[in-house]
Amino acid sequence: xxxxxxxxxxxxxxxxxxxxxxxxxxxxxxxxxxxxxxxxxxxxxxxxxxxxxxxxxxxxxxxxxxxxxxxxxxxxxxxxxxxxxxxxxxxxxxxxxxxxxxxxxxxxxxxxxxxxxxxxxxxxxxxxxxxxxxxxxxxxxxxxx
Numbered sequence: 410x411x412x413x414x415x416x417x418x419x420x421x422x423x424x425x426x427x428x429x430x431x432x433x434x435x436x437x438x439x440x441x442x443x444x445x446x447x448x449x450x451x452x453x454x455x456x457x458x459x460x461x462x463x464x465x466x467x468x469x470x471x472x473x474x475x476x477x478x479x480x481x482x483x484x485x486x487x488x489x490x491x492x493x494x495x496x497x498x499x500x501x502x503x504x505x506x507x508x509x510x511x512x513x514x515x516x517x518x519x520x521x522x523x524x525x526x527x528x529x530x531x532x533x534x535x536x537x538x539x540x541x542x543x544x545x546x547x548x549x550x551x552x553x554x
Contacts, residue, residue: 410451412547413476414443414540415468416458417484423509439537443544450548462486462493469496469504478547479504480540487512487522498527503550507543508533 416436419426424435440456447454455476459465465486472479479502486493487506497504504527511534512519525531529550532542 410478410548410551411453411455411476412447412478412480412544413468413472414440414454414456414480414482415465416456416482417462417465417486418460420482420484421458421460434537439540442537443540446541446544450544452544452548454544462490466492466496469493469500469502472502473500476502477551478502480507480543480547481505481524481528482507482509482540483524487524488519490523494524494527497524503547504528505543505546505550506531506533507539509536509539510534 420436424433424438436458443454443456457468465483469479481497481504483490483493483506487508506522506524506528512522513533522531530546532539532546535542
């Protein structure tokens, strides 16, 4: 089983920005923890990060036939990107939306996710554990096929 983890804008700054919201771990720290757990689950993972919406769209499109699931932290694009939503819907690869913070308990503009309706599920508010929960969910989604 192959799972693609995609991370959107500003997630390259984890560990440096707003630790009270996002924690002190870097994206590399989170990736290392996910990789460790993936080995235990027999899953192969690939982690990518981009600040560019078009690059994220291209990676989603390229995932079809190459990955069994996508875990997507679209960051701010969660609330603005019809392009990401359309790409997820078009490829049909089970996608789990993930967020470190609880987007529903933050500013009003963060409450609406444009990608949620085309994702298999949403995991939000558990900090770095959100990624581990998304890994587990990706494995479960594929085992129940």
